[in-house]
Each structure stands twice: as C-alpha cells, then as structure tokens.
Amino acid sequence: MKRLKATISYDGSGFAGYQVQPESRTVQVELMKVLKTIHKGKVVQVVASGRTDAKVHATGQVIHFDTEFSIPVSGWLKALNVLLPEDIRVSSIEEVDASFHARYHTTGKTYRYKWDRSPIISPFTRNYMVHVKQPLDVEAMRTAAQALIGTHDFSSFCAANTAVVDKVRTIWRVDFEEHGNELHMVIEGSGFLYNMVRIIAGTLTEVGIGKRTAEELGGIVASAERDAAGKTAAAHGLYLESVMYKS
C-alpha cells in the first residue's frame, strides 16, 4: 500500500463545496468517482486538508489517498487529469510516508481574497472576485489588519453555529496587494475557523468603505463576540492558496 499526496486546484463556481453531500456536485465526490474508476470499482477514501464552502476556489488544496497500484507518480498525474472534470486539476503528486495525514498534519494555510474595484464589473471576473463599487481605503484596511496578527481567540470571526470549542488561532501575516483594479488580501496563519477569512474580509471591507474605523479592530477581536465583527464576505472571492506541513 502506498500513500499519495496531491496538490489540486478547482474552480469553485460549479461545486456545492469540497465535502461529499447528498445529491450535490462536490469536489470530493468527483475525486472519489475517478479513483473508483482507476481502482476498478473499489472505493478509495480521499482526505483533504480541510473543507471549502460552495463557490470557494482552491489553487493549492492538498489531499491524500492510499492505493495498492504501483503506477509512477507521473502516470498518476496524467491519469487523474485525463479522468477528472476540467474544473479540477491535479498540479502535482508525490508518494509520502504512510503516516502522512493531509488534515491532521497541517501546520498552516494561506488564503487569498480578491476584490474587483472596477466601476463596472467585468463579465470575466464575476465568479472570481467580489465587486466593490465604493472606493476602498486600502491603507485603513492594512492598519486594521494589524490587530489580527498574533495569537488570539478568534470567536468574533467564527460562524456562530460552529461546534469547535478552542477558537484560539495564530495569524502570521495579512498583506494587501493591488493589481490595477484588483485588490487581494493574502492571509496566512496556523489554522482558520469556519468562515474566518470571509468574516475578516467582510469586516475589513467595512473599514475600507469607512463604515468602521481601523482602530475598532482591536476591540472586535477582544470582544470574542461574532456580532461585534462585520458581515461574512461572499464566497466566490476566496481562494485556498496553499497548505503547509512539517517538512
């Protein structure tokens, strides 16, 4: 038996998210369908670094699965990309130790959130960026984001209906990049709670349009109350960019 680790990307537009759901098209279902075909009808479990919601994209999601087949990794890469639908691609694949676990062994993740600041949104970005008509004060967003850096109880930035008890996480960096009309937030940390990046993006959007001040962020974190933070930003602006593991 061999364990394989694969890095995959997917256009979230056509999926009800990553995880298997009855009667919905999900990334996991598509992966399992293809692995079942390759393994002649045998069900192969696929483990990802974590779920992504409906419409959320990935450029560097990581999965693992076990196989008894001794195909070289280049053969796996080719076979998977031939059989998978075009909105999922495997960008790399490698054999790993049998103890490797795509979910339990993550040490950090990077997410990217994209806004389109064009006066009129392009039909080409409508599923890939969130359109903001009002001018955004990027400097205020940068200042506000500094309050998130470090180890905090992130209850204010966690969907209220989550079952997770320990809401302490560490954020290492929050950077803003401007590419013409595009504004990207790149956020990196030890781990993220349910909807955490989207609630951060939504709250920082409110700072950007002047509805909140940058100085409020510290208080929002300290309150540990979901109601203190802003709205959850739309899913289609979010990308899971990379997953880190102990090397």
Added chain:
Amino acid sequence: MKRLKATISYDGSGFAGYQVQPESRTVQVELMKVLKTIHKGKVVQVVASGRTDAKVHATGQVIHFDTEFSIPVSGWLKALNVLLPEDIRVSSIEEVDASFHARYHTTGKTYRYKWDRSPIISPFTRNYMVHVKQPLDVEAMRTAAQALIGTHDFSSFCAANTAVVDKVRTIWRVDFEEHGNELHMVIEGSGFLYNMVRIIAGTLTEVGIGKRTAEELGGIVASAERDAAGKTAAAHGLYLESVMYKS
C-alpha cells in the same frame, strides 16, 4: 427618436453566440429582452458590429439601438447593467447621430486570441484560453504572421461554406504578447471573414509547434484555398476587443 451606441463585453461561455437563434441563449436575445422591458413591451432592434460565434468572448463589441426615451446616458448605463445578466456588461454608452450604423460604418476591428502554455491547464482559464501542451516557437509565429500583413484575398482563411464573394481584406498588424504562460495574438484589420481569426490562429499554432514552417505562409495566402491553411482554432480563445469607426 435618439440613436444610442453602446460598448459591451460578454463572457461567451454561456452563449450560443451573438445572433438570435431559435431556442438558444444568445447575446442579442438577452439585449432585446432587456430593451423590451425598458420600453414596456415594445420590441427594440439591436444592431451589432458583427456576429460572434458560440463561446467567443467580447471585451469591446459595439451595438446601436433607437429609443424615444429621453433618459440621460448615465441612466441607460445603470439600467442596462441592472437588468442584463451578469455575463453581459455595458461598459459605455453615448448618443450618436441618427445616421450612425454599428455594422455598416465599421472601419476596422481588433481581435485577441489567447493560448495557455502551462504544463497543466488551470481550471480558471479552461473557458478563456486554449491550452497548448507542446512548446510554441513564438519567433516562428511572429515571422509567419508577417505574410498576412497587407491587402490580400484571404480565401485560405475563410470558412468554406461562407456566402461572401469579396474575400479581400487588409490586415494592419499581428502582434504576439507573452504574459508568463499566456501567449496572446493581437490582430487588427479593416475587416475579417467568417472564422478568419480562428483559422489564422490555428495555422500559426501549427507553425509554433513545428508542423509547418514560417515560410509556408506566403504560399498559403497566395493559394486562396481553404485547404492550404491549418485547422480552425477553438472558439473559446477568441476575444472581439474593439471596433473602429470613422471619427
């Protein structure tokens, strides 16, 4: 009665092309539906600079229509973008002389054709660029393209089943731009025959992969035979970028 000229963009992925077709979703049908709503049920004809095929995109298609309403142009821009589906956007609109005609008065057009040269195509570009796995010799493509510049009978680069008699057109420039893994061909000319840009793109792809030499292009043009040229490149790599009118 006022004549309005609008510049529109559309993501061709969801359309069976520009022109009205029974039981198909087309750009013209969507535009006419919205204009009918605005004009309280009255049918308003829409004239475009020309048709685009299924899956072909536009970033600068031009249309005109007549209206008796005296809404300011900023109001038109807003109303159209609110009512149109998200895969069509109006980027600008202006009042023009009643003699202006979006199709008959064009003096030139610019098209862009996009290739993705990544080893593995991204799920995000699959509908917007054509994937080429083989390395492309861009210098050979540039050299070959020079044979197209000028006024020629472009019968070799016209779909065989077209009814047009005069196949003489003038190409002003063919430029290649490299943006990382993306290769763009920008082609500008007085007018284009049916499938002309796609047959040019397909023939130059064959030069790029070494299936034809750059020197063959002159002979292909001179032959005035569709069979002499290469395959018609896929529709989803093509963008109508701008339409020129006498100013």
